[in-house]
Amino acid sequence: MITLDKDQLAAMARINEGKNVFLTGAAGTGKSSVTVEMIRRRLGERSLKVCATTGVAALNLRDKLAALFGQDVETSTIYRWSGIGIGPRPEQSFGDYYEWMSKRGYAWAGTCSRIRGTKMLVIDEISMLPGRTLDFIDYVCRCVRGNDLPFGGIQVVAVGDFLQLPPVSKTGTYDWAFQSAAWELADFCAASLRTVHRQADGEFVGLLNMFREGHVTRDGAALLKSRVAMFPDKDLLRLLTHNAQVDKWNGYQLNCIEKPEIVLTADGDGPTDEVAWLQKNLVTPTVLRIKDGARVMITANLPDANVGPGGGLAAANGDMGTVLGYDGKMVSVKLDSGKVLYVQPHKWEFDPTSEHETGYFQQFPLRLAWAATIHKSQGLTLDRALVDIRAAREPGQAYVALSRVRGLPGLFMKDMFKGVWVSDEAREFHRKIEAGWGDNVATIKTAEPAFTLTSEEDY
Template sequence: MGKKLEDFIFINDDVIISSHDSLTKELQTERNVIISNEDLLAFEQLNEEQKFAYDRILYHVNNNFPHVFFIDGLGGTGKMFLYKALLATIRSAAHIVLATATSGVAASLLPGGCTSHSRFKIPLDENDPKPCSISKQSTLAHLIKLAKLIIWDEATMAKRSIIEKLDEMLRDIMDSDIIFGGKIIVFGGDFRQTFPVILKGTKDDIIDSSIVMSPLWNQFDKINLKKNMRALLDPNFLTYLLKIGDGVENTNEKDEIQIPPTANIPFIDDITSLNTLVDMVFPNIDDCNLYFSLFVNRAILTTRNDFVHEINDVLINRFPGEETTYFSCDENTSSCVIPDQEELFHCLTPQGLRPHKLTLKINAPIILLRNINPTEGLCNGTHLLCKGFSSNIIYAEISVGVHARKPVFIPRITLEAPYDHFSSIPFKKKQFSVRLCYAMTINKAQCQTLDFVGVYLKEPVFSHGQLYVALSRAKSLDQLKVLIRPSTPLIQST
C-alpha cells in the first residue's frame, strides 16, 4: 500500500499545518498524491550518475539552499526514474513538491504531475507579453511558497520566454531578486530532441527560442546522465541513435541517412506498403483479447497531422466493432455573411480546434488534445481507451501513467478559433478534444517510450532531431519498422 501526504504533519519554515486543518484546494490536491512503495524504494536502485544527482539535489533541499539544476540526458537515461525517487523522498518527509512538465504526456508519468502551463498559469499564447497570472495573495502563490522543490521535465521543448516568465513570477511571489525567487528548481530534458516549435520560424528563430540562449542559462547547475538504461540490450542501436541525435551519422552524397535494413520496409506502393506497416505494428488487430496490450504502447509516427489522419482512418476502418461518429457544431462569430458558410466551416480546422468528423469504436485508442483536469490525469497528451459513448460524453479509461486504468468522462466542449492573420474567419466549433492515436506526429510522441514503433515518412523529416525522436521511441532495433517513400530522403540538417 502507498501513502498519501495527508498521513503526515506538514512543517515548512514558519508554517505548521495539521492534517485536521481546513486546507485550500491546491494544497489538498498535493496532499492526496499517492506515494507508492516502489517510488519510496527507488533511491536504492539509482545508478551512479542518478545517485550523484539525487544526493546533490537533496543536499540543497534539506538545507534550504537556493539552486537551479538542469538534468541533461538522452531518452532512456532514467530522468523520470530520478524524478520519482526525489518526489517520493521529499513528500514522505512531509514536504510539498510541484511536479510539472512541458508536455501532458510527460506530466502524466509524474505522480501529482501537471503541465507547466496549467500549474504556473502561463499564457497559452506564448507571444503574449503578459506575465504568469498568479496573484501574490492567491492560494496557488501560497502553495508555491510552501514547495521545497519544483520539477520541470522536458524543459528543452519550452521557449526561453516561458522559462523567463516563470523567473519573473517567482521573484515577485517570493519578494526576492534571486534567480527564480530563491526556489530550488530541477529542469530536465534532452537537447537531441526537437526544439521549441516556431510557426514559420527560421533556423535562427528556433535556436534563439531555446533555453540555452536565455541569460538565465549560465546560472544553471548542469548534471549529465549518459548511461542509457533503455537500450542496454541493444548497444549498437544506442550508438546509432546517438550519432543521429548528435548530427554525426554518416550520410551519402545527397545528405541522406541510411536506415538499418532490418528495420526498413520495402516500398511497393502507398496502399500495400502502408498496410504492411500497419500489420507489423498492430498484428491481430481483430483479436479482442489483445486490445489493451496492442494499443497502449504501440504507435505509428509520422511528420504531419494530415498523414496522421490518413493512417488513423485506415486503422479505425479495420478495427472491429460498431462505430460511433460525432459531427461538430460550427458557428460563425463574425458579422459577415459567407455563401455556403456551414460547409466551409466543416472543412476548416484552425490551430487549436478539432476536425468536423470524429469516428470512434469501443476500445479504440484516443489522445486528449486539451487540458481538462490535470490533477486527475486529464492533460493535453493523455492516452485513453474508449469504453462507451453518449451524445455529449465519451466514457474512457486512462491507459498510461500514474492514472492508468482510471475511468474518466470526456465532455464535448465549445472552442473558438483565434482571429489573426492565420485564421481570418472567427468561428466556434463544438466537438470532443480528442483524436484517434493509432498514429501520431513525431513531435507529439516526444517523451514516450513504446513497445513497438512504426515510422511512416511520406516526406523528409524536418531535422536530425526529429528523426532522433522518432527512432528513439523504440527500445531496440527489433521493435522498430520504418516505411519511406523512394522519393523521400532522410535529410540531415547541419
C-alpha cells in the same frame, strides 16, 4: 525491477545538496526514474511543485505518479504554476505584463501563494520551454518572493534533453532555455545520465546516438535501409510528423473494417476553461470512434484492481491492443501481450488535489492506434513501430521517433530519409555538459543505497 545506476545516484546526490540541477541524458537513460524517486522521497511536502512545459507531459507525469504511489500528486504546466498564461508579447516589457498580472484578483492571489510556498520546482521537458519564458518566470519569482536570488531562491530541477523536441518556432530559429540569462544566473549543475535502459542492443543504441548528434555514417544508413518495410503489417503503428496524416490513416483503416461503428462520447463538467484545457491536452479523444477489430492504444496507466493502489498496473500508457467488443459498459481489448483487458471509463481531473470544485473529463482511455504523431509519442516505449521521418523538419524529431522503439527488430522504416535535423547550438551545449560530467560521478559520495522501482514502464 529497476535499480538506479551510478549516474542516477550521483544526480540524486546533487539534487539533495540543494543545488539547481539540470538532469539530462539521451532517450531511455532513466531521467524519469530519477524524477519519480526524487518526488517519492518528498511525498506530502507541499513545498515541492512538479511541472512540465506542456499539458500533455504534465498529465502523463501526473498519471504515472498516481499509478506508482497510489495517490494523487499535484502536477501542472509551468505556465499555470507561475500564473503567466501565454506570457508577455515579444514587444512587451516584463514590468508591464507583471503589472497586468498583479491586477487579476483571486487568480493573482493564488499565483503568489504557490510561488511563495515553493521550495523546490521541477520542470519536466525543459527543452520545449523558450528562453524568454524562463527569463520571465525568473522575474516573476523574484518579484513575488521579494528575493533577488535566481528564481527568488527556489531550487529548480530542470529535466530534459535539448537534442529532443525544441520550443515552438515559426521562423526556424529556436529560443533555447540554456541560452537565457536566467539559465546562466541559476548556475545549473548538470547531471548527465549515460546508461541506456530502454534499448539493450548495442548496435541500435549506437545508431540512435548518431541520430541524436546528427551524423549518420554509411554503415548506419545501410542498417536503417535494411529496416525499410516494402509491405508493412497494416496493423503496425505508424509514427508520423503531422496530425493530418495521422487522422487520414486512422480514418481509412477504421473504414476498412466492415463492422458497426461504436461511438463513445466523453463526459465532462466543472469550470469551462478547466474542462477545455483537459480536452485540448489529453490524447484521449472527446468523441472516440471504434469497431470490433480496431487497433487501439491505452491512454492512461490503469491500476491492477487485484493488487491495490500503487501495487501494479493492469496496463500502461502506450500499450497496444485490438478491440474485441463493447457491452455497453466496458470495451474489451486484447493487448498485444495476449492479456484481455476490460476497459472502463477513466476520469481525469484538472486538479485532483484541490479542495474545491475542479473540472473533469471522463472517457474510455483509448485512442485509435494505426498511427500517432511523433510529438504525442514522446515519453512512450514501443515494441514495434513503422517510422516515417521523411517530413521531419524540427531538430530532434527524427531521433525522438526512432528512440521510442525498444530494439532494431521492432523498427520499421517507411522509406529512407534525406537528412537528420539537429540544432548546432544544442549539440555543442550537450557536448560540453557530457565532457564536464566525465567520470567524476564515481567520486561523489552518497549514503543513499541503490533504490529499486517497482514499475518497468518507460524508464
